Amino acid sequence: MxxxxxxxxxxxxxxxxxxxxxxxxxxxxxxxxxxxxxxxxxxxxxxxxxxxxxxxxxxxxxxxxxxxxxxxxxxxxxxxxxxxxxxxxxxxxxxxxxxxxxxxxxxxxxxxxxxxxxxxxxxxxxCTYSDENINEGERVLTTGTYSAYIRISEGCDNACAYCAIPLIRGKYRSRKMENILQEAKGLGQQGCKEIILVAQDTTRYGIDLYGKKTLHKLIREISKINGIQWIRVLYCYAEEMTDEIINEIATNDKVCKYVDIPIQHISDDILKSMRRKGRKNIITENINKMRTSIVGLNLRTTLIVGFPGETEENFEELKQFIVETKFDKLGVFKYSMEDGTVASEMTNQIPEEIKVKREEELMIIQQGISKELNSKKIGKIYKVLVEGVDGKTHFGRNYEMAPEVDGTIFFESDVVYNKGEFVVVKVTKALEYDLIGVVCYEPCE
The missing domain is CATH 3.40.50.12160 (Methylthiotransferase, N-terminal domain)
Structure with missing residues (x-):
């Protein structure tokens, strides 16, 4: 049958x-x-x-x-x-x-x-609610065998005023390190070269199981697995970045010098209203510490505009911060009123047209910053993970680019490379978000 x-x-x-x-x-x-x-x-x-x-x-x-x-x-x-x-x-x-x-x-x-x-x-x-369950099991990769996400925890305890995730996914709970390592080893045996660690908050990993943050130890153990060449960490809270985590990223050759810190805003008034733990001083301090400690660091963040009560002054402070900080990658979301959240009950909601305008303003600023930073990469040489080919034109990512959310490197080659191969590419042209280059055989920087 x-x-x-x-x-x-x-x-x-x-x-x-x-x-x-x-x-x-x-x-x-x-x-x-x-x-x-x-x-x-x-x-x-x-x-x-x-x-x-x-x-x-x-x-x-x-x-x-x-x-x-x-x-x-x-x-x-x-x-x-x-x-x-x-x-x-x-x-x-x-x-x-x-x-x-x-x-x-x-x-x-x-x-x-x-x-x-x-x-x-x-x-x-x-539709059972749980503060204990974590979905684990054999997976069939949909990202191609060369790159895979690994969830290191489930749920969230941060209780941000705008977010419904704790209502949906429950309290923060870390996966056992041995389970994560077993999964990573299996992926490595399947030919996976890039492991991307994700959670609602990766920086808090282990605090519930082991009594302290142990993300740096997890990264170190994953880096020992044969076949794994890149380890990328997403969804870090800037205020939770410990010296141990920063040092592991800085000194471990397999860890991409790429940190994703979704700060959401920089005005202390808005951060407090959002019920975020971080404040401008600690966010700025840790950004400076990361940039000083991690050579070649690429920083990504996401922001929310139009949160209830966001004044023109709050928004101008955010704009100025973006101009001064020059994030390598930046995404912007308009605030969305979500049932059951604290923010949905706030009376000082922002009109949609203002949200749209503020989103556009930030993205225009970031477009200029991105083009400026990319222009400085002309002549640089990168190790690139191939993701596809169209005729002689290949495309892929370097360590500075997370899949689906960041840019792409396009390069010409007479040799056809397969998905998942690493090649060395020299950048010859810079666009706002993407890079263009040629295959070369010089050593990677």
Whole structure:
């Protein structure tokens, strides 16, 4: 008997991607997987519910996939992830097209739920809240075998006023170091060359399990694994960067000199209102310390504009900080009012047109900064991880570039390189966010 085919659509962040890869690993033991929803008997949408735009994308995708129940082979439509965890039965009632709805702590019920729907032609819903569960298991990589994300913790204790993640994912809980290392070794054996560590807050790793921050020890152990050449750390809190973490990044040759610190704002008034722990003085102090200690450091941050109560003075302070600090990479989000958060109850909400204007202003400033910094890279030589080729034009990333959020290096070569290979590229031209170069055979800097 021919196996049923399942298609999985992932939305949202890289932590969601990891959940999707675990889901695919589980499903592929019993079903055939397909990337074509027209061929799928079962379609699963792993949703995001972080901000309003991501919620809308999730809903639109579910509705789009529901059309495949009418026109093609799909008989079971499943929604999982943050949106389903957050809205539960309410979402199932609003979207009768769904047959199965599972929250972020119920993926172990997926296979039995599918069987129940197929046998009984019923609807199934499980949305359990947990401060203990961490999704672990065999994964099928969707990023290519050369690069993979590893989640080192689940949940968050920071309770920022704008964020619904603790309501969805629960309290902060670190994964056991031995489990992470076992996963990293398995990925290395599959040919993975780049490990990207993610969490809601990577800098707090281990504080609940081991009584102190142990991210630096985890990084050191991962760097001992054969095959792993790059270790990249995302979602660090600037105020939580210890000397041990900074030193490990500075001295460990396998660690990308790239630190992602989503500071969100710099005005102390807004940081306090956001319930952020950091303040301008400590953020600035730690940025300076990192730049002094880590040679070749690339700093990335994300900001929120239009938070309730953000005055013109607060925004001007933020603009001036961006001009002075010159982050290598920077992203901007407009504040999104999220149900159940402290900020959603604040009365001094900012009009949408002001949010849009402030977002545009910051991105224009950053575009100029990025072009200026990139121009200084002309003539420099980088080790580049190849991600694709079109004719003679290849593209990839150097250590300064995280996948999907940062720029790309394009380079010409008569030799066709495979995805996942490392090549040496000399930069010949700089754009606002991307670099252009040629393959060379000089030693990497």
């Amino acid at each position: 021919e196996k049923l085919k399942v298609g999985v659509i992932n939305l949202g962040c890289d932590k969601n991607r990891i959940d999707s890869e675990i889901i695919i690993g589980s499903l592929s033991e019993r079903y055939d997987m397909t990337n074509d929803p027209k061929l799928a008997n079962i379609i699963l949408v792993n949703t995001c519910g972080f901000i309003e735009s991501s919620k809308q994308e999730s809903i639109d995708t579910i509705l789009e996939m529901s059309e495949y129940k009418k026109k093609y082979k799909c008989t079971v439509l499943i929604a999982t992830g943050c949106l389903t965890q957050r809205y539960g039965a309410e979402l199932l009632e609003l979207m009768p097209e769904l047959d199965i709805m599972l929250g972020v702590n119920d993926y172990n019920k997926l296979l039995s739920s599918i069987e129940e729907v197929l046998l009984k032609n019923t609807k199934v819903q499980h």
